Amino acid sequence: MSAETILRTDAPPAEPARRIAPTSPALLLSEEHSLCPGCGEPLAVRMLLEALEETPGLKGAIGVVGIGCYTTFTRTMDVDAIQALHGRAPSLATGAKRMRPESLVFTLQGDGDMVNEGLQEVLHAAARGESVTCVLLNNGVFGETGGHMTATTVLGQRTKNSLEGRDPGYHGYPILIGDLIARLEGATYVARGSVHDAKGVARTKRMLKRAFASQQQGLGFSFVEVLTMCPTGWFIPTAEGPGYLDRVLGSVHITGELKRDGRVTPTEELRAENEKLAGERFGE
Amino acid sequence: MTRQLLEGAEAIAEAGIAAGCRFFAGYPMTPFTEVLEHFAKKLPAVGGTCINAESELEAVGMAWGAAATGARAATGSCGQGLALMQESFSELVRAELPLVILNMARGQGDYFQTTRGGGHGDYRIPSLAPMDLREAVELTQLAFHLADKWRNPVILYGDYLIAHTWESVEVPPLDFGALPPKEWASTGERRGRGGSRMVSSLGMRRGGEAMSDVEEFWKLLSKKSQRIAAEEPRFEAGFTEGAELVVVAFGTAARFARYAVQQLRQEGVPVGYVRPITLWPFPSEGVRRAAAGARKVAVFELNAGQMLDDVRLAVMERAEVSFIGGISTDRSQFGVGALLDTELIRQRILCALRGEEIPS
Numbered sequence: 001m002s003a004e005t006i007l008r009t010d011a012p013p014a015e016p017a018r019r020i021a022p023t024s025p026a027l028l029l030s031e032e033h034s035l036c037p038g039c040g041e042p043l044a045v046r047m048l049l050e051a052l053e054e055t056p057g058l059k060g061a062i063g064v065v066g067i068g069c070y071t072t073f074t075r076t077m078d079v080d081a082i083q084a085l086h087g088r089a090p091s092l093a094t095g096a097k098r099m100r101p102e103s104l105v106f107t108l109q110g111d112g113d114m115v116n117e118g119l120q121e122v123l124h125a126a127a128r129g130e131s132v133t134c135v136l137l138n139n140g141v142f143g144e145t146g147g148h149m150t151a152t153t154v155l156g157q158r159t160k161n162s163l164e165g166r167d168p169g170y171h172g173y174p175i176l177i178g179d180l181i182a183r184l185e186g187a188t189y190v191a192r193g194s195v196h197d198a199k200g201v202a203r204t205k206r207m208l209k210r211a212f213a214s215q216q217q218g219l220g221f222s223f224v225e226v227l228t229m230c231p232t233g234w235f236i237p238t239a240e241g242p243g244y245l246d247r248v249l250g251s252v253h254i255t256g257e258l259k260r261d262g263r264v265t266p267t268e269e270l271r272a273e274n275e276k277l278a279g280e281r282f283g284e
Numbered sequence: 285m286t287r288q289l290l291e292g293a294e295a296i297a298e299a300g301i302a303a304g305c306r307f308f309a310g311y312p313m314t315p316f317t318e319v320l321e322h323f324a325k326k327l328p329a330v331g332g333t334c335i336n337a338e339s340e341l342e343a344v345g346m347a348w349g350a351a352a353t354g355a356r357a358a359t360g361s362c363g364q365g366l367a368l369m370q371e372s373f374s375e376l377v378r379a380e381l382p383l384v385i386l387n388m389a390r391g392q393g394d395y396f397q398t399t400r401g402g403g404h405g406d407y408r409i410p411s412l413a414p415m416d417l418r419e420a421v422e423l424t425q426l427a428f429h430l431a432d433k434w435r436n437p438v439i440l441y442g443d444y445l446i447a448h449t450w451e452s453v454e455v456p457p458l459d460f461g462a463l464p465p466k467e468w469a470s471t472g473e474r475r476g477r478g479g480s481r482m483v484s485s486l487g488m489r490r491g492g493e494a495m496s497d498v499e500e501f502w503k504l505l506s507k508k509s510q511r512i513a514a515e516e517p518r519f520e521a522g523f524t525e526g527a528e529l530v531v532v533a534f535g536t537a538a539r540f541a542r543y544a545v546q547q548l549r550q551e552g553v554p555v556g557y558v559r560p561i562t563l564w565p566f567p568s569e570g571v572r573r574a575a576a577g578a579r580k581v582a583v584f585e586l587n588a589g590q591m592l593d594d595v596r597l598a599v600m601e602r603a604e605v606s607f608i609g610g611i612s613t614d615r616s617q618f619g620v621g622a623l624l625d626t627e628l629i630r631q632r633i634l635c636a637l638r639g640e641e642i643p644s
Contacts, residue, residue: 060472080470083484095349103472
């Protein structure tokens with residue numbers, strides 16, 4: 001993209017905004033949703049659907065959905081779906097994939113679902129090299145219950161049951177699930193994206209596309225974690241959500257491709273890459 | 285079709301495959317383990333999959349996922365493993381998914397578990413209790429049929445003796461009639477905008493469809509349970525004509541009790557028997573009719589008295605109901621106890637008939 005096509009935001013537009021291309025993925029039946037203002041999950045789900053649509057050679061897809069705020073998207077995602085119990089999506093995805101190997105099978109889970117209730121499920125699915133893609137929407141809190149501590153809540157983060165902030169001596173340490181999964185032999189592609197800014201959204205979509213491509217090629221287990229805003233569960237003003245995500249969650253759950261082509265990326269390498277990306281303008 | 289000398293676990297796996305089961309997942313646990321072993325050995329040869337799951341929770345989850353795509357799928361364990369799976373069972377009922385659960389229980393102490401269950405909400409699961417291997421082969425296949433027919437999980441309640449007795453059996457594929465196509469299954473196919481399918485415990489639906497009203501949906505499920513209760517009870521009865529006392533027993537224990545009754549009848553003692561084959565739906569009408577001419581009903585089961593409740597509800601004080609079973613197990617807790625002895629059962633039946641105290 002050339003510099004000329006970047007929108008100027010320092011002056012009012014010369015003409016009213018108009019739609020120049022379809023703005024909704026075909027797999028999304030409605031853009032309406034019932035989640036809170038400032039929530040990152042609708043963005044993440046939309047990237048997932050766009051990535052799915054753009055996956056070459058896709059014959060079909062089955063989504064296995066956990067239990068959390070995002071469960072509401074089963075009503076608007078035009079994808080065959082199976083509703084799982086809390087935490088149990090990876091085992092259902094396993095059974096579905098084994099019976100329908102021609103379909104792309106993914107899970108959609110939150111951090112409470114995947115990392116608290118169902119940690120064993122996702123680890124074993126990864127270790128088995130199960131040919132499915134597990135997608136984690138990680139906001140570090142139980143959003144649906146109203147902002148309680150999960151296994152990914154970072155140290156110092158205030159939640160309804162860690163009012164003075166997560167204290168390692170009392171509450172223990174967060175699980176960096178992407179990093180854990182990257183170490184398992186059966187996992188071939190592991191990435192952590194974020195939807196706190198446009199660059200992060202575009203990067204997340206690329207990660208999802210690579211994960212799906214990896215599954216299509218039969219390379220093994222793939223995993224994409226997406227850091228999402230939850231201003232309601234974080235008890236902060238809506239507009240502060242993206243900044244809080246970047247500063248608080250993003251400094252512990254480091255974004256980037258944690259494992260690619262079987263190689264685990266050292267965290268320092270991820271940090272260096274993120275610093276480099278931070279200096280680039282969106283679209284460059 | 286030729287007869288083969290098979291161990292129960294292998295006969296059950298063969299029967300499952302004959303019924304079209306193509307997915308099995310389980311976690312080893314005695315006396316169920318060999319059912320898993322035989323599925324692991326046999327399923328790949330017919331294009332199926334068997335997974336040694338990380339836990340019973342994942343075993344039932346995997347089978348759930350397979351069933352949701354329309355495949356005939358099963359899992360299993362013993363009562364202890366089924367205890368872990370309860371949340372999934374009740375949810376599978378609400379998701380209206382056909383799944384067969386092969387329970388090789390450690391004895392008869394899991395009657396309440398199989399007929400009541402420990403999951404959440406209003407739900408019912410048909411439970412079939414074979415007496416021997418011939419019947420286990422038939423009921424395993426019937427379980428797959430009933431699961432598809434009612435879109436509901438179905439349990440086969442076996443035990444150590446069912447899983448580990450060798451008998452000469454045939455395993456012919458059995459035809460129980462036509463079934464509707466599985467138009468609800470999440471197969472992953474693309475069917476055009478709005479054609480996607482959602483398999484959910486809040487009601488099966490198509491892409492974009494609103495969830496059903498929960499109260500209405502639960503009422504519909506309850507009506508389905510009532511229809512199963514009306515249409516599917518199965519039992520076997522014998523020597524009830526002129527019987528003063530009717531013995532009620534299920535599963536392998538019934539095989540011993542039935543033999544004791546046969547012997548007593550040959551000696552001219554007026555006793556009969558009735559054997560529930562479906563534990564839920566309990567054949568209340570069958571038990572009531574079998575006991576219609578009797579003064580007494582005696583329940584023989586190897587537990588502290590569980591089916592006893594259902595027998596009392598069926599007989600409704602039209603005859604005196606006594607308990608002649610009891611807790612009886614081997615040291616390994618597999619439920620093969622000293623009470624599985626036709627001589628002891630015979631003595632207990634005579635005690636009940638004479639109104640004498642049952643020896644403990």
